[in-house]
Amino acid sequence: MVTKYFLGPGPYVNTAMTADELIAHGNTHREQNNPDSALACYVQAMAVDRNCAAAFNNYGNVLREVGEPNGAVAFLQRAIQLDPDNITARFNLAVAWLLAGDYTNGWPQYEYRWQYEHLAGLLPSHAQPRWTGQDLADKIILVQGEQGHGDNIQFVRFIKDLAQRGAQVWLQVDHSLIPLLQNCTGIARLISYQETAHGFDYWVPIMSIPAVLGTTLENLEHTQFYLAADPALAQNWQRTLGLKRRLRVGFCWSGRRDSWINQHKAMPFTEILRLIQRNPSYEWINLQVDCTEEENTVLTASGVASYPGSIRNFADSAALIHNCDVVLSVDTAVAHLSGALGRPTWVMLNWFALDWRWLLNRDSSPWYSTARLFRQPQMADWATVTNRIHEYLAWFKI
Numbered sequence: 001m002v003t004k005y006f007l008g009p010g011p012y013v014n015t016a017m018t019a020d021e022l023i024a025h026g027n028t029h030r031e032q033n034n035p036d037s038a039l040a041c042y043v044q045a046m047a048v049d050r051n052c053a054a055a056f057n058n059y060g061n062v063l064r065e066v067g068e069p070n071g072a073v074a075f076l077q078r079a080i081q082l083d084p085d086n087i088t089a090r091f092n093l094a095v096a097w098l099l100a101g102d103y104t105n106g107w108p109q110y111e112y113r114w115q116y117e118h119l120a121g122l123l124p125s126h127a128q129p130r131w132t133g134q135d136l137a138d139k140i141i142l143v144q145g146e147q148g149h150g151d152n153i154q155f156v157r158f159i160k161d162l163a164q165r166g167a168q169v170w171l172q173v174d175h176s177l178i179p180l181l182q183n184c185t186g187i188a189r190l191i192s193y194q195e196t197a198h199g200f201d202y203w204v205p206i207m208s209i210p211a212v213l214g215t216t217l218e219n220l221e222h223t224q225f226y227l228a229a230d231p232a233l234a235q236n237w238q239r240t241l242g243l244k245r246r247l248r249v250g251f252c253w254s255g256r257r258d259s260w261i262n263q264h265k266a267m268p269f270t271e272i273l274r275l276i277q278r279n280p281s282y283e284w285i286n287l288q289v290d291c292t293e294e295e296n297t298v299l300t301a302s303g304v305a306s307y308p309g310s311i312r313n314f315a316d317s318a319a320l321i322h323n324c325d326v327v328l329s330v331d332t333a334v335a336h337l338s339g340a341l342g343r344p345t346w347v348m349l350n351w352f353a354l355d356w357r358w359l360l361n362r363d364s365s366p367w368y369s370t371a372r373l374f375r376q377p378q379m380a381d382w383a384t385v386t387n388r389i390h391e392y393l394a395w396f397k398i
Helices: 019-031 035-048 053-066 069-082 087-099 102-117 148-163 177-180 206-213 231-241 269-277 293-301 315-320 333-340 382-395
Strands: 005-006 010-012 139-144 170-171 187-192 204-206 248-252 283-286 325-330 346-350 371-375
Touching: 019 035, 019 102, 035 053, 053 069, 087 102, 087 315, 139 148, 139 206, 148 170, 148 177, 148 206, 148 333, 148 346, 170 177, 177 187, 177 315, 204 206, 206 283, 231 315, 248 333, 269 293, 269 382, 283 293, 315 333, 325 333, 333 346, 346 382, 371 382
Parallel strands: 139 170, 139 204, 170 187, 248 283, 248 325, 325 346, 346 371
Antiparallel strands: 005 010
16 A cells, blocks of 8 residues: 655655656746745655755755745755766855845855856857956956846946946947947946857856855945936937926837746736726836737737837837836846836746746845836736736826
């Protein structure tokens, strides 16, 4: 006879299973957005094999995903102790520390991103030395963009710190960001990813700068904005929008639609549409650049102003955002852009698998002084978020 135990709210699990089988079951539950059942399976895997690094890693990772990064740390450290070559556990530990606001430990550990999954093997290689704190007076430093557009927009704030150390800063980023950053303080030269840079003295990945600077939550500079919209483009959008008679609300409800995490970060279209239709007295501006034709038709019927094909790059987005009174966005590049521009930015955040940069248990962001955070109280609960947005819009004054 096979004994079975009930593991929390999830399924009965056969105790004759191996640790690997239990982990596989846990992974399936996580993919099905059932973290409690996933955790239960990982606990059983640890009981079956107390030296199973993968079980400790997965348990710690899901603890972080449900908002318990401090609890996750010990499990991830145990996974690394059992398997020092476990890059996944080392990366997960970095993310747990960063989500908890422990930047002192988090930034150095975050260097393991260059050995983790989609970034593995992508760390640039140059004959020049990597910058690790050397004197930058009268030196040229190449700052290399990385990962998503939002990452680069968030971390470009550190360029001026390098310039203040006497460096001439070259920044290499995706071509779509170059028009936005042309007048960014401290950047001497912009280079696209398609170009090859020569003649610099040092180089550094953009998200590695705060580790070298020793950035913590306590010393992170609070500034209203560090990017600005192009005045001519902003004026063009002002003419396009026409005379403002009502509160202008820009909105973006989804990130990159082909990414796994977007299922949690993105708000269902029906939810943002319901919010718009509940608030017809505002002038709604669609900032979703990949809005489908069908979505655009529905939004237009609800009185939304959309400009398909008119937003060519982030400079256009910045100029349009400049003309909005408030921007509502899920965790995507639009949120970072609006925050970097110093516009009132209301970020609508997922509960499960929250990105580390938004921290926990706060409605403000140390990264963007004009941002207000609206958090899901539980998984997939966007209704609570939009209800709060509805209330705040009624109170919002410009």
